[in-house]
Amino acid sequence: MSIKDLRTFLNDYENEFPDDVIHIEAPIRCKYEISAIAIAFEKKSKFPLLIFHKPVNAKEETSKFPVITNLLASRTKLAYAIGSTFDDLSIDWIQKAENEGKQPVTVQHSESSCKEVIYKGDEVDLMDIPFLTHHELDAGPYISAGHFVSYDPDSRVDNVGVYRGFVSDTREIRVWFEPRAHAKINMTKNESLGKDTPCAFWIGHHPAVPMGCYVRPPYPKSHYFPAGGTLGDQLRLVSSETLGSDFMVPADAEFVIEGFLKAGVRKSEAPFGEYTGYYGPERENPVMEVTCITHRNDAYWHSHMVGHNTVFSATAQEAALYSSVRKVVPNVKRILIPPAAKQFMVYIQLEKTMEGQAKSAIMAALTSALWVKYAVVVDSDIDIRDDREVLWAIASRTRAERDIYIIPDMAIAGLDPSGYDLGAARLGTKVGIDASKPLDLKFPEKIDIPAEVKKKIRLEDFLSKDKIESVPNFLTG
Numbered sequence: 001m002s003i004k005d006l007r008t009f010l011n012d013y014e015n016e017f018p019d020d021v022i023h024i025e026a027p028i029r030c031k032y033e034i035s036a037i038a039i040a041f042e043k044k045s046k047f048p049l050l051i052f053h054k055p056v057n058a059k060e061e062t063s064k065f066p067v068i069t070n071l072l073a074s075r076t077k078l079a080y081a082i083g084s085t086f087d088d089l090s091i092d093w094i095q096k097a098e099n100e101g102k103q104p105v106t107v108q109h110s111e112s113s114c115k116e117v118i119y120k121g122d123e124v125d126l127m128d129i130p131f132l133t134h135h136e137l138d139a140g141p142y143i144s145a146g147h148f149v150s151y152d153p154d155s156r157v158d159n160v161g162v163y164r165g166f167v168s169d170t171r172e173i174r175v176w177f178e179p180r181a182h183a184k185i186n187m188t189k190n191e192s193l194g195k196d197t198p199c200a201f202w203i204g205h206h207p208a209v210p211m212g213c214y215v216r217p218p219y220p221k222s223h224y225f226p227a228g229g230t231l232g233d234q235l236r237l238v239s240s241e242t243l244g245s246d247f248m249v250p251a252d253a254e255f256v257i258e259g260f261l262k263a264g265v266r267k268s269e270a271p272f273g274e275y276t277g278y279y280g281p282e283r284e285n286p287v288m289e290v291t292c293i294t295h296r297n298d299a300y301w302h303s304h305m306v307g308h309n310t311v312f313s314a315t316a317q318e319a320a321l322y323s324s325v326r327k328v329v330p331n332v333k334r335i336l337i338p339p340a341a342k343q344f345m346v347y348i349q350l351e352k353t354m355e356g357q358a359k360s361a362i363m364a365a366l367t368s369a370l371w372v373k374y375a376v377v378v379d380s381d382i383d384i385r386d387d388r389e390v391l392w393a394i395a396s397r398t399r400a401e402r403d404i405y406i407i408p409d410m411a412i413a414g415l416d417p418s419g420y421d422l423g424a425a426r427l428g429t430k431v432g433i434d435a436s437k438p439l440d441l442k443f444p445e446k447i448d449i450p451a452e453v454k455k456k457i458r459l460e461d462f463l464s465k466d467k468i469e470s471v472p473n474f475l476t477g
């Protein structure tokens, strides 16, 4: 079995898309400066895979660990990771994870690259790792692409979720769990018995592994099993150093950070710049005491540009949304969570045949995804990859009093800044916008040129690639 890991992906991806991988060789601080480079690309609507070879860590030392970001930041990268395409990505992703899962295989410590370097107890100094401080008001350096493993103490089934970690000391990480997070269930079960929760963050793997782990199987079901489906191979696991021989971590990860959530201990965590585009609030949150770090030689440290790119989590949800909408409206064509709206919105493209279908689709979408607050239905002549077309459809095809539905007091995402808390729940208002053409009105035709002319007349046949590229984009700059 050939091993698939972060390095095989980087190598293959760079061979296939050399222009989408940027190496920065100059020293650059992990505090804000790496974010500044990623944000400068984002302003140009570009999300290249960025590798920083000389990151300067919190101790103001040049770290030996290169930093990678934007690894999962485009549909093209995600599609490449699992052998899919831009358009079919979400459906292939869920199909592989749910129907082609594979039992993981256990390997020896000697065969596990994540054990090449091991620090235990007092040897551990988290500050050697080039954690990013992403934004100005962040509480400090954060783990942002950490896959947090914990086990259900009853069934001994693994749970893997992406949870942020505030690195508050040389051996301490503070974490935040949403009320519905499965890791929180594991912690609560342990705490009810007065026990600490064994846990580990693993960081850096072939993108197919995070993709498989992220489909959120029902509790308590293994996340390592669907990861085998997206990876196309059994995931190689190895036992932990300090959490017991049945606590398993991916053998080919770049880093593994082991420790315990201390029972009943809570300390202040955040603010942290969140996916919403706002800072998440400071709260009293669980605390992990680190017992061990293992890593590969010359390990890569992986970080997400949280708040700047939500393609990974948004695409993971699209297939689930597609399946909910399809149950009530079989003629749904495509679904897209537009990156600009940071998961608060979904576009639904319908081949409408009957009135009522748009509203049914809207209701299905708004009730099946907690974080989606706006559902917009458009006809199949609207390209939902292009926000401008969707805005045009809303602006030109809706009659607000008839086509916009406002539904107050629905369950929404825990970090939604527009909501309010009621007990453990966060509630807020959701909106449906039916921007499809009414079937009973003779709507004017969309302007266009003949398809054969579009195909025949191509800019590249009249102008050089450089000339086309050098024309300024006055929409974005």
Ligand SMILES: Cc1cc2nc3c(=O)[nH]c(=O)nc-3n(C[C@H](O)[C@H](O)[C@H](O)COP(=O)(O)O)c2cc1C
Residues within 6 Å of the ligand: 144, 145, 159, 160, 161, 162, 163, 164, 165, 176, 177, 178, 179, 180, 181, 182, 183, 214, 216, 217, 304, 306, 312, 313
């Ligand atoms: C980059 C990133 C960061 C995230 N950070 C958190 C977090 O700090 N806390 C949280 O509860 N969920 C966070 N999430 C969402 C969870 O990972 C997601 O809901 C996951 O399905 C939880 O899995 P589980 O409930 O099976 O543990 C994050 C997701 C991503 C992609």
